[in-house]
Amino acid sequence: MAVADSHDTHDDHHDLYDHGEFIAHHFDSAEQQFDSGKLGIWLFLVTEVLFFSGLFVAYTLYRTNHPEVFEQAHVFLNKYLGGLNTIVLLFSSLTMALGVRAAQLGRNKNCSVYILITMVCATMFLGVKAVEYSHKWDMGILVRSAFNLTYTHPTPTTEIGKALHISDYLVYLCIVPALLLAGFLAASVISKLINKAMLAKFMVAMAITVSGYFLGVVVGVIFMSATDAETGSSHASVIAEQPLMLMASTQDEHDEGDHDEGDHDKAAADPNHEGDHADHEEHFGSHPADGGEASFDAHHPDPSTLSRDVGIFFSIYYCMTGLHAIHIIGGIIALAWLYWRSLLGHWRTDYFGPVDYVGLYWHLVDLIWIYLFPLLYLID
């Protein structure tokens, strides 16, 4: 009987890794540690799937109950940009898989390169997404309560916006990445000056990663203008003369912040609002069917022909893609950590668990997009 054996080092500092490199003290072997981590990450992925499931259920219910809303709404999504992002993410999954392979073989340098490419793809995805979001915000395509479709694009007011002819919102969405880029570049120069070569290399890689965002923005803007004519995302104000501040939307628009009681009274007094609760099929304008088939343009539908619940589609769209984007950002942070450890040369043929786990997470994030893309962009 092995008495009092595994007890030579009474480490009170609770350092996880006190016996053997990278094997936590409470594990008997590297294999046990790897199996635990692997099971742990799979269970985590299960929770992630269930986390998204609420939104998928909401999507399914509203699509079943209001199919016309989804048919009317999807034309505002640019499927070319969505397709571009799908390709970018699929490619990032490939590089991630190659990174995992490299780590398994203990090739740290290769691993770091693959991880860097994966990170650039991730930020590029976000850049394209920023173009999509800002474009919709410009047109008043917002969540249900704030939905107020106008085809008029507000003139940019920011200097950069004016100079580049891009939306103010896009400029705002670029502020944080620009600050990050400047910060990482500065950090890399400082690291170089104080002779921390490894840190400098890491900071340069982070700067490259953030540049991917701007690459995404540029590609996104080019794609957007190239596919203008085909989608409902035209810059031209097709129906600018139309009275666009429609009854329902005026009632809704000041609800964004808080919803006071007086508002209900006003709504109740308004005959057009009465159907709001009972019948969601009702249309925006005072003459619902007025738009007619004759003047109907599949890609530039007249706002008065739209169901008032088109905004719910975009509520779901923003929730799903927003939550997905948060997961992408989380993934980038995890990948940055892996990149740093690759620089330190941590991966060995018997220790590569973290790359494997983050890889699985990354594939899941990719997979969720693979579901989101057809469900949101490719209706009809």
Add this chain to the structure above:
Amino acid sequence: MVDASTRQKLFGTPETNFLNCSKGWKSWAFTLDHKRIGIMYLIGVTVALFLAGVFALVLRSHLFTFDSTMLSDDMYNQMFTLHGAVMVFSFIIPSIPAALGNIVLPMMLGAKDVAFPRMNLASFYLWIIGTGCLLLAILSGKGLDTGWTFYTPYSIDTNTGVIYATFGAFILGFSSIFTGLNFLVTVNTMRSKDQGWFKLPLFVWSLYATAIIQVLATPVLGITLLMLIAEKTLHIGIFDPKYGGDPVLFQHFFWFYSHPAVYIMILPAMGVISELISVYSQKRIFGYSFIAFSSVAIALLGFLVWGHHMFTSGQSLVVTLIFSAITFTVAIPSAVKVFNWLATLYKGSILLNTPMCYALSFIFLFGIGGLTGLFLGALSTDIHLHDTYFVVAHFHFVMVGGTLTALLGGVFHWWPKIWGRMYNDFLGRVGCFLVFSGFNLTFFPQFVMGSRGMPRRYASYDPEFQIFHQLSTVGAFVLGIGILLSFVVLVYAALRGPRCSSNPFRAASLEWQSSSPPDFHNFLQTPVLTDPYDFESQVYDEELDTYIPREFANPDKVAPRKEPVHH
């Protein structure tokens, strides 16, 4: 065989143990040791229990007379909401798994720690942050008046601190997921060599089943609460009927988590009771595999019954009938457990000490709580009983009579192991008696007035119900005193109680093979794998005044094994 000095070293009172191996607040705040994290959790849930308990006593005091003006109606609404929210999210859900489970589970597996110690600590800090957010609803002066269920559309319209509270519940959900995920992996990969699934104590099975629910159900609550926050701030129109949303969808989402969460609360309690009944009857648990699989069955069936919370919310009749039928099936695995416990008691050599008194209370109270659930699961009676005090009494019999009783029993059972000191058994039993009688006095009258139509959540009531409310209020204070007494007994025992041996109760699961208190690494030797319900495997050692595994005993003094009793 081992000599006397080795026995002394392994099972005697240790000089260094997990409590004194390092000192200073940092050694606790940043500890990765599952036992210390468990103790911190125990302190945390005790604070939550007292806080929510005070809310409950304020409520009961208000209800002492039918025309009471002690609280304004608004304050009354806030009180019962906070009582419910803090009790459910901050106390009951983490109580047994995160506090007792954390301390005991790895030791039952003969492991040094849970699989992910850092995640375990993170779980505890998330619990603190989440509870803080929940309490921010009060501290911000806004209060919370939605009931703990946050039903839409009221929760969207009210100006109280719904966002703080739901964000708090969201964070607490992650805390719960971390614990559950950790336990699942720990049980799968950290078991002792040759410790098969059917050599695990039933507490481990119940924690495993609980963890399955935590991992599968809690994320759905997370996204639901996020959607509610989005609805409240941006009016996305998913739940809010003003914008074409569906408020009943929120109820579906909410109960898809919160009904399984009921089993997060009760399953670990059942696991504790399985241990206590067997140890204090000194008899092999009856129907081991039935109890084990009934835990898993309850966990899985628990996912299919959420609709019984919405019998009167306008579900279709077909759906309602199906949910009602599945609800009844949950009674089967629950009854399997109760009958197996009773069969274990039969002809056992029963020791009526404090933990056993709690275990017997549990069987009685859980029996009533479970059986009254059938009245609510039946459609015709539910029409009459829904949203009355009958419902309140039913779930308190399960949650308090079940979970709180089992928690106290479990804490008393493992207290000597944790601190190496014994509690005062007489005062412990007095506390148990007060808890049991106070509890019944509080909630039994509620069945009566509920069945006579007293609706829940009302600040005032008809004079005819006053006598029941007064009994109930008196009972609540007796219950409060009982819990307070138990608390004092436990704290005194931990600090000043007489030293106790490594295994004073002749329990056979692996955690009793460590010293009391255990070493930082849990075991000084690789524990001898024994059947957790084969009490003959433990023999008395005179020198140390404790029970030790037969393999370690002095062969000259060991009584021969009794023939195992066959059923």
